[in-house]
Amino acid sequence: MARKRKPKLAVWKFASCDGCQLSLLDCEDELLAIAGAVEIAYFPEATRTRLKGPYDLSLVEGSITTPEDAARIHHIRRASKTLVTIGACATSGGIQALRNFRDVKDFVSIVYAEPSYIDTLEQSTPIAEHVAVDFELRGCPINKAQLVEVIAAFLAGRRPNTPEHSTCIECKRRGTVCVMVAAGTPCLGPVTHAGCGGLCPAYGRGCYGCFGPMEAPNTQAMSGAWKALGASEDEVMRVFRSYNAWSAPFRAESEAHEKEE
Amino acid sequence: MNQKLTLPPDGLERLFEVLKERGxxxxxxxxxxxxxxxxRLASPADLPRGITDEQDGxxxxxxxxxxxxxFGYVVGPQSWKRFLDPPVKRLWRAERDGADFKIVPEEPDQETFAFLGVRSCEIHAMAIQDRVFTGGEHKDPGYEARRRSAFIIAVQCTVAGGTCFCVSMNTGPRSESGFDIALTEIVDAERHLFVVEAGSPRGREILAALDTRPAEADEMAEAEKRIAKAAAQMGRTLDTEGVHDLLMQNPEHxxxxxxxxRCLSCANCTMVCPTCFCSTVEDVTDISGDHAERWQKQDSCFTMDFSYLHGGSVRASTRSRYRQWLTHKLATWIDQFGESGCTGCGRCITWCPVAIDLTEEVAAIRANPPAGAESIKKGKP
Structure with missing residues (x-):
C-alpha cells in the first residue's frame, strides 16, 4: 500500500547498555524492510542524520537517572505521537536500579575520584514514572522478533502480540522439559513475563527473570519453591534483585527476604 | 475374542520396518x-531401555x-496432543492483492503417525479430545485428519506412578479398546517378550506381518498379573462420587x-494435561503490510487474556482461575461433553512447580463442606 508519507522513527537512549537499540540493527532480514517502511529520523547508533520532530514512533531505551534526563524525556514525549519503551531499563529501571536500595551518595563516594562532578538522581526509574508510555516492550535484552512485531503492529495500527503470561507457557509450547520439576533446578519462569521463548530452560538453566514480572506473579509461592529446592534467603533476595529489581512485584519480594543490617 | 500372540523384543525392529513401509x-x-x-523414533534403540521414572507432586x-x-515407566511431561493438536500452528496466510487480499490456505499435513507406547489413560484422553474437536458442529479438520490416520500401539501399564490415579477415573491401567495393537511387556530373569493383541483390522494386518507365535497360557496369565499389579500401585486416589455437585455447590469454599x-498461575497444569484443549489465535502482519498470517497457539485458562472481554479479565484472581480449571475439568466438562475431563494421568500434579494436587484439593473440599452439604460429604447424590 502506498503511504502518503513514511512514518518518522526515532530511537532514544537514556541510562542503558545500548543492547536493546542494537537489536534493531540486529534485525538483519527485516532491517531493510523496516528502513523501507519508516523514515529513520533520529537514531545516533545507526546514522548521523538528525531530522527534527515530531516523530510518529519513538523507541526509548534506558532509565531516568539524572536531572537532565528527567527533563529530556518530557521533550521527547512532546515530540512523539507514539512512545514505546524498550527493555528492562526503560520499563523497570534496569540493573542500575540496584542503587535504589541504598544511598546513592555512598556509591558515588566509592566509585568516583571526584564525586563533586557527579550529578545524579537518588533513584533509577522507568520511563513510565515520568511520562505517559503507549507500550512497554520487556526484556533484558528485548527479543528482536518482538521488536519487529511491535513496529509491524504500529505500522498496521494493531495491537502487538506480546503476551504477558508466564514463561512456562513458552517452554511447554516449545517442548522443553521443566528444569524445576525434572532436575530440581530453581527457575523464575512461573513468575516471569513471556517473550524470550523460554531460552534458558531449553539449555538446562533456570529462568533469570530477564523479562520481569508476568501479569499475575505469585512471587511468595515462587520463593517458597526456591527455598524448598535449597535456596537460601539471601539467594532468593538476590534472584529477584537483578535486571528488573525495581519492578513492584520483584522489589517487594526481594525486600521480604532482605536481612536487617 | 482376539487371539493373543507373543512377540520377542527384537520383533519391535520388524514392527518399525512394517510401519515405515506403510508410510x-x-x-x-x-x-x-x-x-x-x-x-519421532528411528528404531527401537531410541526407546528408554532399563529406565523408570519416580514421580510425586x-x-x-x-x-x-x-x-x-x-516400557517400565509411566507418562511424562508430554502427551500425544502435541502431535494431534500441535501447540503452535499457522492456520492460513493472506496476501495483499491490489485493494483486496487473497487467503492462502495451509497445506494439509503430509505426516501420518504411528504412536508407540500409548497408555490407557492416554487413549481415554484422545477419546475426550475427539469429542471436543470432532464431536460437535464445528470440527477441527486438521485434528480430525491426524487422528483418523494415526495408528495406535498401546502399551499396557505394568507399573503405576506416584501421581497416577487412573483406577479412580476408571480409565486404566488396562486399555480395553481404542488401539490398533496392544502390547504387554513381560521381562524377568528368564524372558523378555510382549504379549500382543490386535484391536482393529489395521492392527491385525500389521501383526500378520510380524514374527509372532500364539501366546502360552502362562504368558497371558503373567501379563494379566502385571497389569493387576499396576492397578494396585496407584500413587493417588480421587473419590469421584458426587464430585460434580460437590464442586458446583461450593464455589465459595x-x-x-x-x-x-500457593498457585503460581503459571499454566503448567493445563499445558501438560492431555485433555486441556484451549487455544488462542494471533493475527500478525509483517513490516510491509502486504502479508498477514493467522496462528493458533496452545493457551490456558490461567492467563489473564483468556477471559479478557471488553474492559478487562472476567477471572482476574488466581482463585477464580484455579476454580474455573478444576470445576471445568471435573464437573462442567460432564455437562458439556457427557464425561469427566480428567483421566487420572497425574501430569498436573507432577508438573506443578509447587506440587498442587487436585486429588488433595477435592478431598479438602469434600472433608469440610459448608453446612447443608452433608449428602455430598458422604458421597450420596
Whole structure:
C-alpha cells in the first residue's frame, strides 16, 4: 500500500547498555524492510542524520537517572505521537536500579575520584514514572522478533502480540522439559513475563527473570519453591534483585527476604 | 475374542520396518532433558531401555531399572496432543492483492503417525479430545485428519506412578479398546517378550506381518498379573462420587482461596494435561503490510487474556482461575461433553512447580463442606 508519507522513527537512549537499540540493527532480514517502511529520523547508533520532530514512533531505551534526563524525556514525549519503551531499563529501571536500595551518595563516594562532578538522581526509574508510555516492550535484552512485531503492529495500527503470561507457557509450547520439576533446578519462569521463548530452560538453566514480572506473579509461592529446592534467603533476595529489581512485584519480594543490617 | 500372540523384543525392529513401509512416522517415548518425552523414533534403540521414572507432586526423576524393560515407566511431561493438536500452528496466510487480499490456505499435513507406547489413560484422553474437536458442529479438520490416520500401539501399564490415579477415573491401567495393537511387556530373569493383541483390522494386518507365535497360557496369565499389579500401585486416589455437585455447590469454599495462595498461575497444569484443549489465535502482519498470517497457539485458562472481554479479565484472581480449571475439568466438562475431563494421568500434579494436587484439593473440599452439604460429604447424590 502506498503511504502518503513514511512514518518518522526515532530511537532514544537514556541510562542503558545500548543492547536493546542494537537489536534493531540486529534485525538483519527485516532491517531493510523496516528502513523501507519508516523514515529513520533520529537514531545516533545507526546514522548521523538528525531530522527534527515530531516523530510518529519513538523507541526509548534506558532509565531516568539524572536531572537532565528527567527533563529530556518530557521533550521527547512532546515530540512523539507514539512512545514505546524498550527493555528492562526503560520499563523497570534496569540493573542500575540496584542503587535504589541504598544511598546513592555512598556509591558515588566509592566509585568516583571526584564525586563533586557527579550529578545524579537518588533513584533509577522507568520511563513510565515520568511520562505517559503507549507500550512497554520487556526484556533484558528485548527479543528482536518482538521488536519487529511491535513496529509491524504500529505500522498496521494493531495491537502487538506480546503476551504477558508466564514463561512456562513458552517452554511447554516449545517442548522443553521443566528444569524445576525434572532436575530440581530453581527457575523464575512461573513468575516471569513471556517473550524470550523460554531460552534458558531449553539449555538446562533456570529462568533469570530477564523479562520481569508476568501479569499475575505469585512471587511468595515462587520463593517458597526456591527455598524448598535449597535456596537460601539471601539467594532468593538476590534472584529477584537483578535486571528488573525495581519492578513492584520483584522489589517487594526481594525486600521480604532482605536481612536487617 | 482376539487371539493373543507373543512377540520377542527384537520383533519391535520388524514392527518399525512394517510401519515405515506403510508410510507411518513412528512416534514414541525417548529420553531427553532428564525425562521421557514423545518424539519421532528411528528404531527401537531410541526407546528408554532399563529406565523408570519416580514421580510425586512437583518432582520427576529418571532412575535405572535392572531388568532392561523398554516400557517400565509411566507418562511424562508430554502427551500425544502435541502431535494431534500441535501447540503452535499457522492456520492460513493472506496476501495483499491490489485493494483486496487473497487467503492462502495451509497445506494439509503430509505426516501420518504411528504412536508407540500409548497408555490407557492416554487413549481415554484422545477419546475426550475427539469429542471436543470432532464431536460437535464445528470440527477441527486438521485434528480430525491426524487422528483418523494415526495408528495406535498401546502399551499396557505394568507399573503405576506416584501421581497416577487412573483406577479412580476408571480409565486404566488396562486399555480395553481404542488401539490398533496392544502390547504387554513381560521381562524377568528368564524372558523378555510382549504379549500382543490386535484391536482393529489395521492392527491385525500389521501383526500378520510380524514374527509372532500364539501366546502360552502362562504368558497371558503373567501379563494379566502385571497389569493387576499396576492397578494396585496407584500413587493417588480421587473419590469421584458426587464430585460434580460437590464442586458446583461450593464455589465459595475457603479452600479455593487457600489454594490460590500457593498457585503460581503459571499454566503448567493445563499445558501438560492431555485433555486441556484451549487455544488462542494471533493475527500478525509483517513490516510491509502486504502479508498477514493467522496462528493458533496452545493457551490456558490461567492467563489473564483468556477471559479478557471488553474492559478487562472476567477471572482476574488466581482463585477464580484455579476454580474455573478444576470445576471445568471435573464437573462442567460432564455437562458439556457427557464425561469427566480428567483421566487420572497425574501430569498436573507432577508438573506443578509447587506440587498442587487436585486429588488433595477435592478431598479438602469434600472433608469440610459448608453446612447443608452433608449428602455430598458422604458421597450420596
Amino acid at each position: 507411518f512416522t513412528v512416534v514414541g517415548p525417548t529420553v531427553r532433558e532428564g525425562a521421557i518425552v514423545y518424539d 512437583g518432582v520427576y526423576r529418571l532412575k535405572p531399572r535392572a531388568d532392561g524393560a523398554l 475457603p479452600r479455593w482461596g487457600e489454594v490460590a495462595g
